[in-house]
Amino acid sequence: xxxxxxxxxxxxxxxxxxxxxxxxxxxxxxxxxxxxxxxxxxxxxxxxxxxxxxxxxxxxxxxxxxxxxxxxxxxxxxxxxxxxxxxxxxxxxxxxxxxxxxxxxxxxxxxxxxxxxxxxxxxxxxxxxxxxxxxxxxxxxxxxxxxxxxxxxxxxxxxxxxxxxxxxxxxxxxxxxxxxxxxxxxxxxxxxxxxxxxxxxxxxxxxxxxxxxxxxxxxxxxxxxxxxxxxxxxxxxxxxxxxxxxxxxxxxxxxxxxxxxxxxxxxxxxxxxxxxxxxxxxxxxxxxxxxxxxxxxxxxxxxxxxxxxxxxxxxxxxxxxxxxxxxxxxxxxxxxxxxxxxxxxxxxxxxxxxxxxxxxxxxxxxxxxxxxxxxxxxxxxxxxxxxxxxxxxxxxxxxxxxxxxxxxxxxxxxxxxxxxxxxxxxxxxxxxxxxxxxxxxxxx
Numbered sequence: 001x002x003x004x005x006x007x008x009x010x011x012x013x014x015x016x017x018x019x020x021x022x023x024x025x026x027x028x029x030x031x032x033x034x035x036x037x038x039x040x041x042x043x044x045x046x047x048x049x050x051x052x053x054x055x056x057x058x059x060x061x062x063x064x065x066x067x068x069x070x071x072x073x074x075x076x077x078x079x080x081x082x083x084x085x086x087x088x089x090x091x092x093x094x095x096x097x098x099x100x101x102x103x104x105x106x107x108x109x110x111x112x113x114x115x116x117x118x119x120x121x122x123x124x125x126x127x128x129x130x131x132x133x134x135x136x137x138x139x140x141x142x143x144x145x146x147x148x149x150x151x152x153x154x155x156x157x158x159x160x161x162x163x164x165x166x167x168x169x170x171x172x173x174x175x176x177x178x179x180x181x182x183x184x185x186x187x188x189x190x191x192x193x194x195x196x197x198x199x200x201x202x203x204x205x206x207x208x209x210x211x212x213x214x215x216x217x218x219x220x221x222x223x224x225x226x227x228x229x230x231x232x233x234x235x236x237x238x239x240x241x242x243x244x245x246x247x248x249x250x251x252x253x254x255x256x257x258x259x260x261x262x263x264x265x266x267x268x269x270x271x272x273x274x275x276x277x278x279x280x281x282x283x284x285x286x287x288x289x290x291x292x293x294x295x296x297x298x299x300x301x302x303x304x305x306x307x308x309x310x311x312x313x314x315x316x317x318x319x320x321x322x323x324x325x326x327x328x329x330x331x332x333x334x335x336x337x338x339x340x341x342x343x344x345x346x347x348x349x350x351x352x353x354x355x356x357x358x359x360x361x362x363x364x365x366x367x368x369x370x371x372x373x374x375x376x377x378x379x380x381x382x383x384x385x386x387x388x389x390x391x392x393x394x395x396x397x398x399x400x401x402x403x404x405x406x407x408x409x410x411x412x413x414x415x416x417x418x419x420x421x422x423x424x425x426x427x428x429x430x431x432x433x434x435x436x437x438x439x440x441x442x443x444x
Contacts, residue, residue, distance in 0.1 A: 028052035028115045030061055031128035032108050038100045040136045043073060046108050048094045050081075050115070055088030057120065061113035063096060069106040069134055070098040088118045103139060106132045141218070147190035148214045148222035156183040160226060169222070174229040179203060182228060184210060192217035204253050205232040206246055207292040236268055238287065240297065240304045247272055248286035248294060255296065258309060258316055258362050260284060265299060274299070279365040280318070282307070308341045309362060313378040317359040317370060319343040326369065331356055338372060345372065356382060 034046040050059055063077040075096030083089060100106075110127040117123050135143075149166040160171040166189065175182065186198040197212035212224045236247045248254060251262055251273035260275035265283055275284040275296075284307050285299045297304040310317055319341070327333075331346035336355060345355035353374045360367045369382035 026052055026054040026056075026117050026123050028056060028059075028123045028125040029128065030059075030110050030113055030115075030125055032063070032110060032130040033128075034108060034130045034132060036131070036133060037140075038132050038134050039140060040100050040103055040134060042100050044070075044098050044100060044132065046075075046096045046098065046130065048079075048096070048110070049091065050093075051091040052115070052123065053090070055090055055118055056083065056123065057088050057116050057118040058082045059113070059115040059125075062111035063108065064111045065098065065108045066106040069101050069104050070108075070132075071101055073097040073099050083118070086118065100132075100134050103134045103136050106134055108132065144216070144218040145190050145192045146216050146218040146220055148193055148216040148220055149189040150186055150195070150212070150214060150222075150224060151189040152185070152187045153212070153224060153226075154185055155226070155228070156185055158182070170225045170227070172227045172229070174231065175203070177205065177231045177233055179230060184212065184226065186212045186214075186224070188214060190216065201228075203228060203230040204288065204292055204294065205230050205249060206235070206288045207290060209291045234270075236270060236272070238267075238304070240287070243289070245287035245289055245295070248288060249273070253294060254284075254286045255294065257284060257296070257307075267299070277362070280360055280362060281365075282318075308343075310338050310341060310343075310359075310379070312338070312372070313376060314380050315370075316362050317357075317379055318362050319357055319359040320367075326358070327356065336372075336374070338377075 028050065029052070030048065030050050032046055032048050035044055038044045046063075046065075048061075048063060050056070050061075058081060060080040062079075065072070065077070075094065077096060079094060081092070098108075107129060108131075109129040113125060113127065115123040115125045150164075151166075153164045153171070154160050155173055158173055158175065160173050162168060162171065164171070181200055181202055183200050184198045186195050188195050194215045195212065196215070197210060201208070201210055206229065208228045208230060210226050210228065212226070214222045214224070216222075232246065232249065236249070238245055238247060247267065249272065254262075254273060254275060257275055257277075259277045259279050260282075261278075263274045263276035263283065264271050265274040265285065266272070267285070272285060276282070277284075282298050283300070284296050285304075286294045286296055287304075288294055296307040298307045307318060310319060319338075327346050330348055332348075334345055334347055334355070335342055336345045337343075338357075343357060345357045347355045355372045355374065356369050357372050357379075358368070359370055366381070370379050371382050372379050
């Protein structure tokens with residue numbers, strides 16, 4: 001029995017001596033992170049993070065960098081840190097900022113380093129360095145993609161014609177009248193490009209033209225066009241100035257106009273939605289051109305005249321081509337553009353920035369001449385009486401100038417004559433005095 005007990009004890013001793021015991025040791029890392037790219041002249045940020053799975057007690061490290069390409073602006077590149085309490089920390093970060101000097105590849109590395117745990121035992125650590133690729137703005141732009149193509153293009157739920165091809169720029173589609181909205185889907189071929197014009201679109205009756213513009217990273221663009229024809233119910237066509245339009249048949253497609261309220265009018269024995277103004281007594285209808293654009297026209301007994309409101313800082317008017325008989329003398333006819341609308345106007349000289357236009361105040365109904373100031377983009381009523389009074393004052397001033405000028409000229413002439421006569425008299429006196437003097441000398 002004693003022999004068995006001794007044998008067991010011997011085995012235990014052997015196990016303690018020869019069988020290794022695994023003890024988990026703490027590990028740490030010191031890592032540099034930064035933006036991988038930079039432009040010459042920019043300021044970049046580098047973050048150095050010390051971390052560990054266990055609490056740390058102290059550390060020290062140096063940050064080395066390429067001083068031919070980077071200039072330190074702020075931050076400490078030599079760190080010595082001791083924990084002040086018994087808890088320690090598992091992570092701490094430091095920030096350094098650098099100004100970028102010239103293009104090339106710049107390294108930011110961890111130099112010498114040491115890490116300790118809370119018991120002042122040295123901890124094994126790994127480091128992670130960073131490299132910054134530096135370019136000039138021109139070098140960066142040279143890398144930009146010029147790909148402005150679409151990868152796919154269409155209308156959800158429909159097939160466009162022709163089938164999509166990145167090099168085909170225009171497509172068509174016809175949908176039933178009851179379809180009021182569609183979704184245009186456009187996927188860029190290059191992730192650095194941008195796409196504008198896609199998404200959900202409302203459809204007016206007739207043709208609807210949509211442009212989808214793809215802008216490449218380089219800045220070049222490519223425009224894809226889709227014409228979506230929404231079938232109309234019994235379209236009514238009208239011809240205005242030798243151009244064929246179709247009448248707008250739905251009231252919600254008419255724009256809002258100042259002073260106008262919804263109304264109806266009968267054209268070609270069909271009731272058409274319209275807008276009516278109690279102030280100006282105008283009836284306005286909408287027509288669509290071949291591209292689906294809606295244009296407003298004043299309708300009067302089968303005749304059409306285009307209606308364009310002009311909103312300025314002053315008042316809102318509707319321009320009409322005025323009768324030259326009402327234009328004051330001295331004004332010359334010309335054509336100008338006000339808020340993208342071409343109108344007939346009148347001005348005193350080619351350098352003038354103020355114009356006379358003939359129109360109607362859509363808020364009051366006052367019709368006549370108005371003064372448009374091109375620099376201020378404002379309109380005010382034209383006061384012809386004031387102009388006449390001003391002209392009369394100018395004439396009076398002119399007459400006064402002529403009168404005073406004439407008086408001044410007469411006075412000046414009289415003055416000159418006086419000087420001339422005085423000069424002659426002086427000369428005669430001088431001759432007499434000289435003669436007397438000579439006679440006295442002869443007598444003497």
